[in-house]
Amino acid sequence: MKNPRRAYFFPPFGSPFHPPAGRIEERPYFPGTKGTVALKYIKSVFFFVNIILLASSAVARAAPGCTSDGLVCMEAITATGARGVDLWLESKRPGAITITLEQTAENLSPATDVPLEINLTGPKRQLVAELRALHADVSWKHSFRFHCMSGNKFAVPDMEYVYGIPFAPGQPVRVSQGFHGRFSHSDLGNMYAVDFDVPENTPVYAAREGIVIELEQAFTTGGPAEPLENANAVRIQHSDGTIGEYGHLRFNGAAVKVGQVIRKGDLVAYSGNTGRSTGPHLHFDVHVPMSGQISKSIPIQFYVGETVAKILEEGSRYQRPALELPTNNRMPASAVSVSSR
Missing domain, CATH: 2.70.70.10 (Glucose Permease (Domain IIA))
Incomplete structure (x- = not known):
């Protein structure tokens, strides 16, 4: 009965779409521009938004991407001064979960070409990735998707039960x-x-x-x-x-x-x-x-x-x-x- 329902991609930031259980969707995170926050590749049309954000030192957040039951969520938050992005994982499930996190990034470190394996026992909220701009004068971009399964991959089964x-x-x-x-x-x-x-x-x-x-x-x-x-x-x-x-x-x-x-x-x-x-x-x-x-x-x-x-x-x-x-x-x-x- 195992199936792909535990793979979660998320729709574009701001979309009202809510993924049904088992479906695969995608949701890119918004990019940064010259160390500031730009929502959805903002260029000159919304340049004033960047000015306001810089002036207020606001922390930008993307709507969290969550599993279909809403109990496991990943949230991208722009780092202080918009110099990169922090990824937070929150699980409201009472037991262990295993996450495979896949990311794509431009002008961010550390490299994201290798999926990140995460084990978390909830309920808990935890910082799982910190990415920082390599060059302050160059735009950065970031997107993610994660796959979630209940349980701990390091569990040792009791074979005598x-x-x-x-x-x-x-x-x-x-x-x-x-x-x-x-x-x-x-x-x-x-x-x-x-x-x-x-x-x-x-x-x-x-x-x-x-x-x-x-x-x-x-x-x-x-x-x-x-x-x-x-x-x-x-x-x-x-x-x-x-x-x-x-x-x-x-x-x-x-x-x-x-x-x-x-x-x-x-x-x-x-x-x-x-x-x-x-x-x-x-x-x-x-x-x-x-x-x-x-x-x-x-x-x-x-x-x-x-x-x-x-x-x-x-x-x-x-x-x-x-x-x-x-x-x-x-x-x-x-x-x-x-x-x-």
């Missing part, structure tokens, strides 16, 4: 696609995902405890031709920094809010059929970001009653036991481990 089947206890559910599924689980971000064949509006419960860091629930349609990014989802950050994703939810299908602390087994959402999908189902995976653009899913194991299933086989049915593991989400040494496909 035993996940719960994300449905009500005693409810058998069929696995329609498992690890390395040929239909859509062959890429890095999905190779360890599991699709559960359930009707729309099926209650979905947390497979692991954590904190809700991101959700999407505005999409209404689904089908094989729908864009990848148009799938509703809830994302929960776990204690080891990994992200659990519950995808293809119904419209307004989230039963939680960003920032909410979730226990294993809590109701988090209702299943649906949004985004690129061949039928109603729940997509579940656990992943870590490799950058602000790419994630990597990790293999996980499930408690299925008396055993731990290392792999949920396609076509097989599984159910969540009435009683959860009594050993801190670790399987007792005496229990059987099922690892065959």
